[in-house]
Amino acid sequence: MTIQYQSRFSGGDQESINKLLQDCLDSAIEEEGNDQPFVALGTQEERNRVWTAWTDCRNVDPCRFWVDFAREPSAPKVQAPVQAFIHQYVQNSVKERIVLGPEERAMVRTLNSAYSVIEVWRRLVTAADFKVLRGERKALRGREKYEEADRLFLRWEQEGEKRDGPAYLIVQWILLKLSPKLNLEINSLYVKVEATAADIIVILLALYQRAEDIPATPLTRISFHTVVLLGSTGGFRPGSLMNTLCRQYTLSIVRNPDDRTQRRIILTPNIGRNKIKKQQMTCKYRKQKSVAYSVPLVPFHVLCLTSLVVSRALEMGALDTPYKSAHDLLHCPNLGRTDRLDIPWKEEFLDKPLFPLSYPQFYELWMRCLLVVGCRKPIRPYALRVGAGARMDGILSSALRNYIMSHSGAILENDYQTGVVRPNLASLAFGPKAVSRDETLFSELRNISARSMIFLGQSRRFGFARGSDKP
Structure with missing residues (x-):
């Protein structure tokens, strides 16, 4: 089949427009009956x-x-x-x-x-x-x-x-x-739990303090550390956190607005949103393929994502600056009259993973950490996402929470509730007669990490063999 079209368009000759229309028709005929939907x-x-x-x-x-x-x-x-x-x-x-x-x-x-x-x-x-x-x-x-x-x-x-x-x-x-x-289970095989802030700290401290019992290369260790922090901060899916690229992180030197003689290093990670169906990628979604947020240096080093990125970038030599230390990076650049200076990446590093880590590596380290910190039951990495959603709920607006976690409100309300509800329902039901000062207790009950180790490290095993590990 051929078609002819009398063009009223400007900026093109009749022959090229007819050829374009014919190509579109041929493509439509070829695709006729193709009922295969878009697939990730x-x-x-x-x-x-x-x-x-x-x-x-x-x-x-x-x-x-x-x-x-x-x-x-x-x-x-x-x-x-x-x-x-x-x-x-x-x-x-x-x-x-x-x-x-x-x-x-x-x-x-x-x-x-x-x-x-x-x-x-x-x-x-x-x-x-x-x-x-x-x-x-x-x-x-x-x-x-x-x-x-x-x-x-x-x-x-x-x-x-x-x-x-x-x-x-x-x-x-x-x-x-x-x-x-x-013997296939018809009911759910697990109870949804959240990874609380205390759980995150316990796991990350064990990652380094119990390194002899959690074998990993230094790079794999800090990559795991980074993924845990990102996952517990924004509730991002693990698939969007593996092998994040240098271009996904922006390091900036910013004047402190409270004291303009001081400077601060600010990190802005840009995390892609996965599981977006291709048929939804219309103009409505063109600006929603990723989530970016800013993070300063955090005094508690285990929770400091910025220091991890700075250290890794300097170790790789990936920053397009002459500075070789975090101190020089913070104090040496001349800001002039600007209040913010973004530190560029070298062109050849933009598309290289800053924290190379595969999901099998992450999963194995996650389970090993849970074993070492004393968890009695295996907890899925999904707990990071559930915990992040719990912390955002009621603090952020529903629209912002849903956007960050890339889910609708209905899904979050139905699928991201823990098996054991968080509040003290007895005090809510009976008021002053059932009120007790158990806020700390209820907070502790939400933690999945045990306080006493059930895993004996090498040093404790040696001490136990010598009889020096007596209560």
Whole structure:
């Protein structure tokens, strides 16, 4: 198909405009029937991983199966291959993990929740829809077999009322039959807890004071330190905190407005917001892809993010200045008549990680720190985000809190509440007759870190062996 268009546009000749319109038409025809939604890179990688495992099945045609399944989903001979695959996938989901016990590491099954298995099935269905059924639908529509093409859909709604369709038959099988057989949990496997300010301090102090029991390279240690501070300050998702680049941090020398003879170093981290769906990236969201905030030097060094960035930048030689120490950086630049001077990064360092750290490294150090500080139960890094949300709630406006945490108010209200509520409900219910001066006690009850260590470090083990560790 070709089109001709009599242009009334200025600044272009008729031939180039017709060519542009023809290209747009050809592209639209090529994309016709492409019902694949936008997918984040991480989600696509997970789908590809499940699809690769599926294609390794030797007792079934991994592509033809999906056409048969869409046409006869309730047939036992059609359901059997996918049921066998899911059963085997769960049993093979075994990895070495840190455990909070004397053995420290053990091989554990990672798929223990029925809803995690359902998510695996959802990824497989979506991958099959794109890799197999999409092409089949397009071919049938090309032969004008529209009704037959419309039957080749497997997807079902996740949050809506609709709970039927071919794919949902396997969901029912997972919940009703596979779960009892493999001891999959139907209820939540964990109670949501918050990492309080006291917990953060205990974990970070242990990171250095118990370094012999928490092995890590110096760079990995300060990178973990930085991620914990960022996560506990703004409640940012871990995915946006790994391998942050130099360009994401701005160091500034600022005059103290209370005493203009003094200067201060101010850090402005700029943290990207992940999990924004591509279809939402319209002009409405163009300025909301990241969150920036300013941090001064903090007297308590364990909580000082600015000193970590300054030290790391000077160690890398990444700042485009002749100054080699924090003292020179603060006092030597000539501010002239300005009240603020941003310290530039060298061009070649802008896109290099300032704090290189992968999520597996972070998770392993996190669990090791919890073991050393004496936590009886493993706490997910998610506790950092829950704790940050709890501290912001009621202090910041709902709009600002939601923006920083990149969530709607409804999600925060429903999904970010701890298993044990924070206030003393008895005093709220019964007033003066039940009021007690237990504010400190209730604050302590929220801490996940134990006060007495249950993990014996090397020095205490040696002392215990010599009999010098008696109470």
